[in-house]
Amino acid sequence: xxxxxxxxxxxxxxxxxxxxxxxxxxxxxxxxxxxxxxxxxxxxxxxxxxxxxxxxxxxxxxxxxxxxxxxxxxxxxxxxxxxxxxxxxxxxxxxxxxxxxxxxxxxxxxxxxxxxxxxxxxxxxxxxxxxxxxxxxxxxxxxxxxxxxxxxxxxxxxxxxxxxxxxxxxxxxxxxxxxxxxxxxxxxxxxxxxxxxxxxxxxxxxxxxxxxxxxxxxxxxxxxxxxxxxxxxxxxxxxxxxxxxxxxxxxxxxxxxxxxxxxxxxxxxxxxxxxxxxxxxxxxxxxxxxxxxxxxxxxxxxxxxxxxxxxxxxxxxxxxxxxxxxxxxxxxxxxxx
Numbered sequence: 150x151x152x153x154x155x156x157x158x159x160x161x162x163x164x165x166x167x168x169x170x171x172x173x174x175x176x177x178x179x180x181x182x183x184x185x186x187x188x189x190x191x192x193x194x195x196x197x198x199x200x201x202x203x204x205x206x207x208x209x210x211x212x213x214x215x216x217x218x219x220x221x222x223x224x225x226x227x228x229x230x231x232x233x234x235x236x237x238x239x240x241x242x243x244x245x246x247x248x249x250x251x252x253x254x255x256x257x258x259x260x261x262x263x264x265x266x267x268x269x270x271x272x273x274x275x276x277x278x279x280x281x282x283x284x285x286x287x288x289x290x291x292x293x294x295x296x297x298x299x300x301x302x303x304x305x306x307x308x309x310x311x312x313x314x315x316x317x318x319x320x321x322x323x324x325x326x327x328x329x330x331x332x333x334x335x336x337x338x339x340x341x342x343x344x345x346x347x348x349x350x351x352x353x354x355x356x357x358x359x360x361x362x363x364x365x366x367x368x369x370x371x372x373x374x375x376x377x378x379x380x381x382x383x384x385x386x387x388x389x390x391x392x393x394x395x396x397x398x399x400x401x402x403x404x405x406x407x408x409x410x411x412x413x414x415x416x417x418x419x420x421x422x423x424x425x426x427x428x429x430x431x432x433x434x435x436x437x438x439x440x441x442x443x444x445x446x447x448x449x450x451x452x453x454x455x456x457x458x459x460x461x462x463x464x465x466x467x468x469x470x471x472x473x474x475x476x477x478x479x480x481x482x483x484x485x486x
């Protein structure tokens with residue numbers, strides 16, 4: 150375990166904003182992690198840093214989880230794969246494809262590490278982690294006790310789980326077990342995927358074709374964080390009562406919406422932001438990406454405070470125009486005492 154005092158977090162988050170934390174622990178060993186969580190007070194857990202915006206310096210201990218490993222736990226038509234929390238998510242997707250295992254191809258190129266994936270139930274292009282999730286292992290902060298969480302216990306929802314609510318900051322996820330499939334059932338219903346496959350003349354796609362299509366779509370819409378600091382989608386797509394949606398649609402007939410749970414409709418946050426005039430907007434070094442309004446960016450040298458101020462302005466603007474409140478998908482770390 151490596152300890153860095155007064156550590157800069159700039160290179161540990163994809164937003165690339167300058168912020169320091171009192172102590173940064175880089176943990177590659179499971180037993181060291183068990184020991185650390187028993188003695189470190191209120192640690193913040195960091196994986197790939199792709200869903201975090203530091204707002205000011207962080208006066209907390211930060212644990213960066215770097216354990217690696219991918220193992221076959223159970224074989225068969227639906228093998229269960231155990232993946233250490235520090236594995237890069239997209240690297241795992243590529244591993245699955247190389248081994249002809251389906252179920253995660255629609256989730257290609259999502260940034261971040263495996264440990265963060267169940268926390269927000271990552272999803273894209275018609276698929277969520279929940280659909281392949283089997284269980285996970287976690288260590289309780291303060292006691293070092295190991296606990297297994299099965300799917301039902303995780304209370305998955307749209308970009309949500311028990312780890313963002315009831316047990317937030319109480320556990321460190323150390324490994325995730327996913328149940329993939331050798332009998333591939335492709336999900337190509339998302340319009341953009343179909344468009345790419347048709348353009349390429351692919352009528353009988355494989356999991357590799359779907360993954361390639363998703364990668365192509367994401368690269369065309371989302372900035373590379375190595376070039377422009379960002380955390381992908383900054384806001385969740387709001388889910389509102391269908392009755393409310395219909396009333397708003399009377400005033401804004403072009404308002405798009407998609408069925409969610411019974412009586413609820415999901416509205417694309419990017420559309421709301423673009424219609425409110427923010428797409429391509431820039432203030433100082435913080436901005437709203439010109440190709441995808443859902444993405445806030447650091448053009449270089451922006452502080453976390455600047456990006457959060459822009460986000461708050463967007464939230465207020467959308468609420469004034471559409472009476473719909475946006476909520477950040479990104480985790481905010483700021484002014485922690």
